[in-house]
Amino acid sequence: MHEKFTVPAAKQAPDSPPLRVKVVADALRVDKATVYREVAAGRLTSYRVGSGRGTIRIPRAAFEQYLSERGIPASELAVAL
Structure with a gap:
């Protein structure tokens, strides 16, 4: 179901740890299932x-791009990332 390996873990910058689904869901004020759907649809790397x-x-870069593409300013997130 979620077999989109677009960014290998080894390629992540050490100073920007990746985000867990729950953190993204909390930031967007949505359910974790919504985040999983966005991933499955290919809209969120x-x-x-x-x-x-x-x-x-x-x-983090993928999440920032996702926000940018949807016109969601960081100031509207429920939690600071």
Whole structure:
């Protein structure tokens, strides 16, 4: 379902840790299922960490791009990232 490995974990900048789905959901004031749908639809870049099902991480740059493309200013986020 979430097999879009667009940004490998090794390519992440060490000073910008990736975001968990819950953090993104809280920032956008939406349910985690909404974030998973955005990932599945290819609108939000993510990658998996771990073996088996693993967990999804969202690169900060991808989240910032997602916000920019939708015209959502950072000041409107529920939490500071």
